Each structure stands twice: as C-alpha cells, then as structure tokens.
Amino acid sequence: xxxxxxxxxxxxxxxxxxxxxxxxxxxxxxxxxxxxxxxxxxxxxxxxxxxxxxxxxxxxxxxxxxxxxxxxxxxxxxxxxxxxxxxxxxxxxxxxxxxxxxxxxxxxxxx
Amino acid sequence: xxxxxxxxxxxxxxxxxxxxxxxxxxxxxxxxxxxxxxxxxxxxxxxxxxxxxxxxxxxxxxxxxxxxxxxxxxxxxxxxxxxxxxxxxxxxxxxxxxxxxxxxxxxxxxxxx
Numbered sequence: 179x180x181x182x183x184x185x186x187x188x189x190x191x192x193x194x195x196x197x198x199x200x201x202x203x204x205x206x207x208x209x210x211x212x213x214x215x216x217x218x219x220x221x222x223x224x225x226x227x228x229x230x231x232x233x234x235x236x237x238x239x240x241x242x243x244x245x246x247x248x249x250x251x252x253x254x255x256x257x258x259x260x261x262x263x264x265x266x267x268x269x270x271x272x273x274x275x276x277x278x279x280x281x282x283x284x285x286x287x288x289x
Numbered sequence: 290x291x292x293x294x295x296x297x298x299x300x301x302x303x304x305x306x307x308x309x310x311x312x313x314x315x316x317x318x319x320x321x322x323x324x325x326x327x328x329x330x331x332x333x334x335x336x337x338x339x340x341x342x343x344x345x346x347x348x349x350x351x352x353x354x355x356x357x358x359x360x361x362x363x364x365x366x367x368x369x370x371x372x373x374x375x376x377x378x379x380x381x382x383x384x385x386x387x388x389x390x391x392x393x394x395x396x397x398x399x400x401x402x
Binding site: 208209211213215218219220221222223226264266268270275276277278279281282284 | 293320324329330331332333334337345379381383387388389390391392393394395396
C-alpha cells in the first residue's frame, strides 16, 4: 500500500513567499527523501533526511522529520517562479532499499 | 551527457499491440528500476534489477516483461497493450551508498488507443 501522503495536494503562492509541504507515512523508515518533478520531466532528488535526524538544510530547502508522528515537512523559503513543480516525498523502509512515493504536492509560484 | 536516458519519450499505439521502452544509465549503478506514474501522478514501483538480476517484481500483469542485458540497461516490453496501460513509465537507477537516492530518466509517455 502507499506509504507517503503529501499535504496539501496543491499549493499556490506568490513569488517571495515560503512554501511548506507535509508528508505522512505509516511504517518505520531508514530515511525520507524529497524529489521535485517539473511538468513533463523526470523526478530529481532534492534532499534526504535519515531517521535519526530531525532537521536538515540545503540552500533554500529545510526538511524536518518527526518519527514519533511519522511525518516530515519540506519548507522552500523565498520561493521563485522556477520552483513551480510537483514535490514528492519518498520513504525507504527499514531494512529495504525500495523507495515508496507519495502522490505529491503541486506547487505553483506566481510571479 | 544524460545520466539515465529512456526511449522513446512518446509512444502512441493501438490496443493489442506489443511495444518496448528502452533505458540506459551511464552512472555505473548496479540497481535499476521501472516505475509507472498514472494520470493522478501516483508513482508505483514495477520492477527492480540488481546487476542483471530481478530483485523486485511488484504485482504487475505478466504482459509486462523487463529485460536487463547488462547492468547499464533495463528494457521494458509490454505485450497485448490495454487502455489501462496508458501512463508515464520512468526508469531510474540507484546511487551508491546506503541512502537509496534514485536518478530518474525523463519518462516515456505511453498512450494506448
């Protein structure tokens, strides 16, 4: 069954604002990864957070992980029109290399 | 150089036909995958190969047959195509180390009429 569930399904913001997307999952994980998919393109890895980490930063991206609540959030600060894309969380289960993806959040950044 | 390349990018065909999608990666990775993305953007794993050997075979009709001639290539052959097979098919390879980061191709959009 599907592991990750992103929330919201769609998000529309003005350029310069921050965008927050959430992901919930069901079982124990080794790590959680976020990917971006531009329209008509493949998925691109953005950032990974391990199960023993609580927060991670990469440029304008900030990821948090709460294993007690089985949830993660992705924050994109100072959004740009080029950030318009779908964002997916993917979980790697403990003892497995298989990644299971959520349905994604479609982010629209209006110039 | 494209790391993971798929061909064709678009494929339009009639029900009942047989078609293949090819995938090649030049990253030197041992593990490759096929994912199917439906119209609602849900991405579901279909198959995984490690060094030419099948290691994951999710519940996929046996009309779908992966073939890996070497660890850099993973092709997907589909027999007797059905309307429900219409989707975008993504090939991916897994990076080294224990993180499991995936590198995706650009996708092959299959439309069955």
